[in-house]
Amino acid sequence: MPIRTGLLLECQHRAIHHLPMRITTWNVNSLNVRLPHLLEYLAEFEPDVVALQETKVPDEKFPVAEVEAAGYRVIFSGQKTYNGVATISRDEATDMVTDIPELDDPQRRLLATTINGVRIVNVYIPNGQEVGSEKYAYKFHWLHAFKDYLKGELERYPQLVLLGDYNIAPTDLDVHDPMRWQGKITCSEQERAMFRELVSLGLTDTVRSLHPDEPMFSWWDYRMNAFRRRWGIRIDHLLATESMRPCAAGVATDYRARERPSDHAPVWVNFA
Numbered sequence: 001m002p003i004r005t006g007l008l009l010e011c012q013h014r015a016i017h018h019l020p021m022r023i024t025t026w027n028v029n030s031l032n033v034r035l036p037h038l039l040e041y042l043a044e045f046e047p048d049v050v051a052l053q054e055t056k057v058p059d060e061k062f063p064v065a066e067v068e069a070a071g072y073r074v075i076f077s078g079q080k081t082y083n084g085v086a087t088i089s090r091d092e093a094t095d096m097v098t099d100i101p102e103l104d105d106p107q108r109r110l111l112a113t114t115i116n117g118v119r120i121v122n123v124y125i126p127n128g129q130e131v132g133s134e135k136y137a138y139k140f141h142w143l144h145a146f147k148d149y150l151k152g153e154l155e156r157y158p159q160l161v162l163l164g165d166y167n168i169a170p171t172d173l174d175v176h177d178p179m180r181w182q183g184k185i186t187c188s189e190q191e192r193a194m195f196r197e198l199v200s201l202g203l204t205d206t207v208r209s210l211h212p213d214e215p216m217f218s219w220w221d222y223r224m225n226a227f228r229r230r231w232g233i234r235i236d237h238l239l240a241t242e243s244m245r246p247c248a249a250g251v252a253t254d255y256r257a258r259e260r261p262s263d264h265a266p267v268w269v270n271f272a
Contacts, residue, residue: 020247020270021116023049025163025236027124027219027264031055031086034262035063037255041266042070045252048090049115050266051122053165055084062086077108085111085122085164093120103145110146112153118244118271119157121150123164131188139167143194147201154201154241161271162203163238165264170195170205173215174234186235203239206246206269216251219264227256236267245272 024047028034031052042050050072055062058080067074067088076086077098085108087093093113100110111122123146128139154160168191172178181187199205207216217232226232240246248270256265 020272021049021118022047022268022270023051023120023161023163023238024266024268025051025053025122025165025238026266027053027165027236027262029054029056029262029264031057031063031084033260035066037258037261039066039070041252041255042067042072042088045266045268047088047268049120050088051111051120051163052086052088053084053122053124054082055086056081057084075111075113077111079106079108083108083124085109085124087111087113087115087120087122089113089115089120091116100142100145100149102148103142105142109142114157117159119153119160121153121160121162121164123162123166125164125166125168127167128185128191130185131183131190136185140190140194147194147197150198151201154203158241159243160203161238161240161244162198163236165235166195166237167235168192168195168237169233169235170208170237173213174217176215176217176231176233181233186233199239202241204242204246206238206240206244206271207234207249207267210246210249210269218251218267220256222263236264238267238269240269240271246270247272 057078062076072088074088078084093115095114097112109124126139129135169175169186175181218234218236220227220232246269252266
């Protein structure tokens with residue numbers, strides 16, 4: 001959905017009045033390929049925090065200099081070829097956690113930090129591949145361990161944002177064709193039930209709370225000309241505690257239309 005004009009006006013208002021904290025989640029599907037898009041996004045949207053997933057960059061090769069030249073700090077937990085998470089911020093990030101306690105898992109899928117008193121929990125939840133597969137079982141093994149970890153985080157941090165690529169479309173409103181996706185991966189009832197369990201811990205689906213009747217897709221398959229046909233689903237989310245008050249939200253869909261794009265678009269929320 002086009003948001004550029006309204007966004008520019010909102011940005012000007014934000015800059016003048018020093019209002020919301022803009023937080024973005026974006027699965028970049030290879031930072032090496034999408035670095036120019038990221039730098040453009042930082043300059044255009046001026047976010048306070050950007051959580052990246054699927055960076056696919058080992059730590060020693062992360063483009064720190066380029067991000068710092070754009071006026072930002074960055075911390076990251078990466079691996080070669082697969083997975084990888086990073087959190088970019090204007091201000092210092094502290095208290096970094098990169099592993100779920102009691103879960104022996106080499107995959108880099110979690111990066112929790114504190115920025116200006118807000119706990120930012122950046123996740124790349126497993127895809128699951130296919131309902132009933134071994135990777136589907138791994139998805140739930142990971143999610144159950146993560147849920148236990150998240151409970152502790154919520155006890156310690158009243159201001160918390162859980163954001164990232166969940167690989168879960170919570171309802172039929174989040175899918176371009178519910179019948180086509182019914183029971184499929186990301187849309188199975190078990191996955192949707194787990195999403196509801198995360199929300200029930202005391203979190204709000206911020207994008208949906210601001211746009212209760214609007215699909216607002218965040219991912220489109222590279223195949224079948226899906227983006228042009230608007231065949232998308234919403235699997236990138238920002239859940240937040242009640243003390244974090246969302247006041248505006250959007251999907252920067254034009255980044256999905258660019259040359260060599262990620263299959264995801266950035267999803268942003270302003271918190272008052």
